[in-house]
Amino acid sequence: MHPPFATQTEEIKAMSKHCTSGVDFRISHERVILLDTQPVYSPSILIDMMRPDGSSTLPVLSGDPLPADLAHELMGIQLGVFLASVCNILLVVSEGINDFSMWDLMLTVDLLKNSIPDPSLLTSSSTQEKENKNDNQSGSEEFMADVCFVHARLREHDFSRSKLMFLRKILGEHFEPSSLSIGSTSTTPADTDSSVPSSMTVDELSSSQQDVFLLPLRAHDNSTKFEYGTYSSMLGMLRDQVLSRPPRPFSKNLSERDWLRSSAKIWDMVKKSPVISEYCKALQSSGLFRK
Known part of the structure; x- marks a missing residue:
């Protein structure tokens, strides 16, 4: 059994360093596969991958080395697509209520x-693929x-309810x-405060919408004035x-081993x-980037 994902120590925070590099994974007792990736748009990642001449130490794409800032941008996109x-x-996950950079990243990912296929289709034999070709083309979209x-x-x-509803409208x-x-949402993005019961709290709104979730600072764990719950309790709700x-299903059932093999092919x-x-x-x- 692997240990839990690593978390930042006070020393790492003081050095403004990231904790995870690349992609790490765990499998829970319930056979849930969990993935954790390095942060995107992280200055510490950029510093680690930059040579003195400004080029990247990591071969993000085949061919000549890219400028580090461009390679850093593409690495985030590749992780998102994967x-x-x-x-x-x-x-x-993003920090703050007004940081929409991750929204823009997901638009780029979309x-x-x-032409990135459903992982479950990569385990099919060529004969099965030919037999199911028409079904796959007519009945399924890219996963x-x-x-x-x-x-x-x-x-x-x-x-506040108004901020969360406005956030969902913008989303x-x-x-x-x-x-x-x-x-899946129980209300449409155009819903206003008047269409939601006034008795519904922010945490109830978050849990019913399932596309936006808010988490407070850890400092609120020690606060008796914060009415929406502690960081730990809201993290548990998430x-x-x-x-x-x-879960959104793949086209076919996959074993953990087949998923791992297909994931390597997709990467x-x-x-x-x-x-x-x-x-x-x-x-x-x-x-916009160094040449």
């Missing part, structure tokens, strides 16, 4: 996740994980042109919500994706 391709539920956006480290004034408008499945949520596809490669060229010519 996770959206192999996970049933994807938690996208745009570039082209995309259900997404839940978690806004963490919030202050007490960020926890619906932001992803309206995309094919991204944000999750865990219960995720584990009780019906290889992501790294060699011509769509992401073309997007990289567009970014290079945009003038």
Whole structure:
């Protein structure tokens, strides 16, 4: 049994370092596979992968070395495409109520996740694929994980029904042109406060919507004035919500071993994706990154 995921120590926090590098995974007693990745848009990741001349030490794409800032950007996109391709539920975590950079990242993931197949289809034999080709083309779309956006480290004034409803309204408008499945909701993004019972609390709203969840600062664990619950209790609510949520199924049943093999194949596809490669060229010519 693997130990739990590593968490930041006070020393790591003081050094402003990240804790996870690459992708780490665990399997729970209930046979739930959990993935943890390095942070995206992290200065410490960028510093670790940058050579003195500004180029990247990591071969993000085949070919000549990329500038570190561009490689850092593409690495976040690749991780997003990979996770959206192999996970049933994807938690996208950001700090603060007004940080929408992860929303933009998921729009890019939705745009570039082209021709990445359902993991369960990679285990089929060529004969079965030919027999089921028409069914797969007519009856299934490309697999995309259900997404839940978690806004963490919030202050007490960020926890209000009006702010959460407004956040959900913006979320619906932001992803309206995309094919991204944000999750099952009991109300539409256009709902207003008047359409929701006034007795419903913020934590009840979060648990009923399933596409946005709010977490307070850890400091609130010691506060008796914070009415929405402690960090630990709300984190437990998020865990219960995720584990009780019906997962988006793959086209076929997969064993853990088959999922692991298919995931390795999909990561290889992501790294060699011509769509992401073309997007990289567009970014290079945009003038936003070092040449």
